[in-house]
Amino acid sequence: MRPARAHPLWLAFVLHRVSGLALALFLPLHFWVLSLALTQPERLNRFLSFTEQPIAKLAEFGLVFLLAVHMFGGLRLIALEWLPWSAPQKTLAAGAVSVAALISGAFFLQVV
Incomplete structure (x- = not known):
């Protein structure tokens, strides 16, 4: 038996x-950063020009990935609580992470 x-x-769960x-x-x-729009618009413009850098685009990819993973993790928890669960739950969990990667990858390809 595996640990x-x-x-x-x-x-x-950890993810x-x-x-x-x-x-x-x-x-x-x-x-x-959103508050800069109201308080210091020129500073916001400088920050927005920074977001055109490749490292910022990579960070956006990471953010969208985290959002997608968290959303699908939440859906997994709802399914665990509300639905009868069976042996294929491993496949569903892996599928949720895969879909999260696909969504964030599609976003990444459109912003690069």
Whole structure:
């Protein structure tokens, strides 16, 4: 029998928690940048010109990936609570991460 931490659903649990933490850390920065539109528009313009850099585009890809992973992780939790669950849950969890990667990859390809 494999240890619980090697189970794919444990990895889905960890990914959901890490993505939630990363998004929670990102939100204050996001709100600060939004506040620049009201308080310091010239500083916002400088920041927006920085976002054209490839590293910023890569960071956007990461953000969209985290959002998609967190959303599908939440849907997985709802399914665990509301639906009868069977053996294929590993496949569903892996599918959720795959769809998250596809969504964020599609976004990345359109912004590059």
